[in-house]
Amino acid sequence: MIRFEGVEKQYPxxxxxxxxxxxxxTAEVRRGEIFGVIGRSGAGKSTLLRTIxxxxxxxxxxxxxxxxxxxxxxxxxxxxxxRKVGMIxxxxxxxxxxxxxxxxxxxxxxxGWDKARIRAAVDPLLDLVGLSDKRDRYPxxxxxxxxxxxxxxxxxxxxxxxxxxxxxxxxxDPETTGSILRLLADINERLGxxxxxxxxxxxVIKEICHRVAVLxxxxxxxxxxxxxxxxxxxxxxxxxxxxxxxxxDLPETVSARIAPGWEGQGSPVLRITFRGANANTPxxxxxxxxxxxxxxILHGRIDQIRGAPYGTLVVEAGGPAEAVxxxxxxxxxxxxxxxxxxxxxxxxxxxx
Numbered sequence: 350m351i352r353f354e355g356v357e358k359q360y361p362x363x364x365x366x367x368x369x370x371x372x373x374x375t376a377e378v379r380r381g382e383i384f385g386v387i388g389r390s391g392a393g394k395s396t397l398l399r400t401i402x403x404x405x406x407x408x409x410x411x412x413x414x415x416x417x418x419x420x421x422x423x424x425x426x427x428x429x430x431x432r433k434v435g436m437i438x439x440x441x442x443x444x445x446x447x448x449x450x451x452x453x454x455x456x457x458x459x460x461g462w463d464k465a466r467i468r469a470a471v472d473p474l475l476d477l478v479g480l481s482d483k484r485d486r487y488p489x490x491x492x493x494x495x496x497x498x499x500x501x502x503x504x505x506x507x508x509x510x511x512x513x514x515x516x517x518x519x520x521x522d523p524e525t526t527g528s529i530l531r532l533l534a535d536i537n538e539r540l541g542x543x544x545x546x547x548x549x550x551x552x553v554i555k556e557i558c559h560r561v562a563v564l565x566x567x568x569x570x571x572x573x574x575x576x577x578x579x580x581x582x583x584x585x586x587x588x589x590x591x592x593x594x595x596x597x598d599l600p601e602t603v604s605a606r607i608a609p610g611w612e613g614q615g616s617p618v619l620r621i622t623f624r625g626a627n628a629n630t631p632x633x634x635x636x637x638x639x640x641x642x643x644x645x646i647l648h649g650r651i652d653q654i655r656g657a658p659y660g661t662l663v664v665e666a667g668g669p670a671e672a673v674x675x676x677x678x679x680x681x682x683x684x685x686x687x688x689x690x691x692x693x694x695x696x697x698x699x700x701x
Contacts, residue, residue, distance in 0.1 A: 350377075350381075351378035352413040354410050356407045357372060358400070358408055370393045370567050371400075372567040374564075380543055384558065384559065385547070385575070386545065386562050387551060392566065395547060398513055401414065402430075403431075415433075434509050434510070435504030435507065435511070435512045441497060443499055443503075445487065449483050449485070450485065453475065478502045479532075494521060501529075511543045512542050514546040534556075551594045559575060559655070560573060563578075565584070576654050576655060581686075607691040608691055608693070611689050614692065616666055618665050618666075618692060619665075619677075619688070621661070622688075633646070633664070636676050636679070640675055643668060644664045647664060
């Protein structure tokens, strides 16, 4: 549906040296999926999003929408292609002098639709986003979540094939963010709409995205199915994002007890990752019973990623080194992720 082929974007910098915002991005957004793009401020995610409708023109590479090279279109053809692409923004961008109905109808008026056709399009959209009762209200009378719902309805008015979400939930509180994400997921399912969503919050990616691309310094450092990326993050940037959501970050009181490495001295500290069907496996009791290990749970979290169970458990494993190695082998052979984070020195073990 959307394909980025070696996309680059440079801006003039101080002293004439160019600043590279995008550096050879190649990726594909499949038809009907919710594709997330995550990165910290300055990573290039907003620039990448805006190349889809040519609000930002790449200085290298191509962006194809349904096989059409968007950068090769003349002005008239680009205007026509942009009608396939709706966009919602962080700060809503509503017209304060227009009602909810008037804001949603505005792009259709600009397109020359008559009043009856506009009404036939707008009224169902207000119902879809849950604002039929706010039809005649003005933006100043709405909450942040309601304003964003207006923005979503307006973006859908011309029946686009793609919806671009530019930090669409960043200005909202957590509860409202959840309701907007559920609405976007519902729209994706009902309308089969392709959604490209950029964010700096991995929790947003976890909630609704099918696949995700991770940007760092204008480069795509990782891309894949959301569940796989959460379970097996390959790049350090991705691991930092994931750790804040999955409980991979250890509390300071726990990390202060752990010394680096483990060569059979002290008690190793293991991070065990549960996923899919294995999330319900009684691993702790099995390790204790079968290998004679004393397991002290230090930290843990169980969650779901797009409906699939996922969890991490950090344990201190007391017992003979050979028993620990056998337990590690068992975990690996049963497709349970396991990582030795370090060890608790024998002096701390003795002190409790």
